[in-house]
Amino acid sequence: MKRNILITGGAGFIGSHVVRLMVEKYPDYRIVNLDSLTYAGNLANLADIEQAPNYRFVRADICDLDAVRRTMREYAVDSVIHLAAESHVDRSIRDPFTFARTNVMGTLTLLQAARERWNGDWEGKRFYHISTDEVYGALALTRPEGEAPYGDELFCEATRYDPHSPYSASKASSDHFVRAYHDTYGMPTLITNCSNNYGPYQFPEKLIPLFINNIRHRKPLPVYGRGENVRDWLYVEDHARAIDLVFHEGRPGETYNIGGCNEWKNIDLVKLLIRTVDRLLGQPEGDSEELITFVADRAGHDLRYAIDASKLRRELGWTPSLQFEEGIERTVRWYLDNQDWMDRITSGDYMRYYEEMYGGR
Numbered sequence: 001m002k003r004n005i006l007i008t009g010g011a012g013f014i015g016s017h018v019v020r021l022m023v024e025k026y027p028d029y030r031i032v033n034l035d036s037l038t039y040a041g042n043l044a045n046l047a048d049i050e051q052a053p054n055y056r057f058v059r060a061d062i063c064d065l066d067a068v069r070r071t072m073r074e075y076a077v078d079s080v081i082h083l084a085a086e087s088h089v090d091r092s093i094r095d096p097f098t099f100a101r102t103n104v105m106g107t108l109t110l111l112q113a114a115r116e117r118w119n120g121d122w123e124g125k126r127f128y129h130i131s132t133d134e135v136y137g138a139l140a141l142t143r144p145e146g147e148a149p150y151g152d153e154l155f156c157e158a159t160r161y162d163p164h165s166p167y168s169a170s171k172a173s174s175d176h177f178v179r180a181y182h183d184t185y186g187m188p189t190l191i192t193n194c195s196n197n198y199g200p201y202q203f204p205e206k207l208i209p210l211f212i213n214n215i216r217h218r219k220p221l222p223v224y225g226r227g228e229n230v231r232d233w234l235y236v237e238d239h240a241r242a243i244d245l246v247f248h249e250g251r252p253g254e255t256y257n258i259g260g261c262n263e264w265k266n267i268d269l270v271k272l273l274i275r276t277v278d279r280l281l282g283q284p285e286g287d288s289e290e291l292i293t294f295v296a297d298r299a300g301h302d303l304r305y306a307i308d309a310s311k312l313r314r315e316l317g318w319t320p321s322l323q324f325e326e327g328i329e330r331t332v333r334w335y336l337d338n339q340d341w342m343d344r345i346t347s348g349d350y351m352r353y354y355e356e357m358y359g360g361r
């Protein structure tokens, strides 16, 4: 079957991996990447596939109903994979309104445009929302010492929503709107809630790329609190594979959790990163530990995230493919081998490029 898929947020971190996978794996599909190119959007993430005959880029804001309508009409869109969002918790603490606008109103705008476009004919249609495990709130850290898992509880699909940050509150709200469009209008929707991703092309405000870059430049590594918070890390290409699977095989109306079964305390992760970067830079392993700087904790900092992904494994046969140490090694190598990509971001050069190409941001 041929498809015309609108992928939103395809110039961002996860979106670029999803666009690449779809463009390369499905030459018969037309992949339309709609992205407004905020600070987090970077077309350099897609440089290797931008000339592909089945790929199109549309610069538009998901809150712009007319632009979304026009794009859906022009490309006869039959499926949406929605990743565009404001995604950084620390920014959401400083600027919650932008998060409500993009994540809540933007999602609602897409839902409404898709509903109008498909007009009750749901045959072959899909509206797939990419969400986060952060909507479930925080888990207790009942076994802080020793090996993971660091507690008995895991987030499962039935876990009650209990978001704490403006980011997770906005994602929770958008999840509810997606379900409302399924329950009210019968739209064939899908939602996945995934744990923390890492890998190439992640914007260097997030822990792993920020710290790799800071180690390289011998800058301080700001660890929030005592570094005791736990996250469940998944390699981004494993997430993209899961998205491909759920998009094609998931049951409409359902939610699936995606996670790495890979809990790490921040401080242990930072030390692993340091060892890996030091080794690959030819420095004594552990040399950069002196850069660790404990700083004030994030407000409302969720203690522990950990995902139960057994529904996705049982129903669709998905499991993560990469061991964490291998994924980290691959990731560190990528950032060290692609210093130009990083330097263009940290110098702000990539924004000037857009200004020249598109006339302002």
Ligand code: NAD
Residues within 6 Å of the ligand: 008, 009, 010, 011, 012, 013, 014, 015, 034, 035, 036, 037, 038, 039, 040, 041, 042, 060, 061, 062, 063, 082, 083, 084, 085, 086, 087, 088, 102, 106, 130, 131, 132, 133, 171, 193, 194, 195, 196, 197, 198, 203
């Ligand atoms: P990102 O910040 O790297 O990319 C977001 C993309 O959305 C950028 O290209 C940006 O330009 C675009 N965008 C932002 N606002 C827009 C708007 N108003 N209109 C059009 N485009 C807009 O984010 P990411 O880390 O790749 O996350 C992608 C999605 O996955 C998000 O929905 C996020 O909530 C979800 N998610 C992320 C993680 C993670 O660990 N990064 C984990 C689970 C779920």
Ligand code: TYD
Residues within 6 Å of the ligand: 089, 090, 196, 205, 206, 207, 208, 210, 222, 223, 224, 229, 230, 231, 266, 298
């Ligand atoms: P982050 O990458 O921002 O993802 P999220 O907040 O969505 O989990 O942060 C991962 C963890 O690392 C989180 O517990 C906050 C912590 N952290 C730091 O300790 N220092 C930092 O500079 C950043 C960005 C994050």
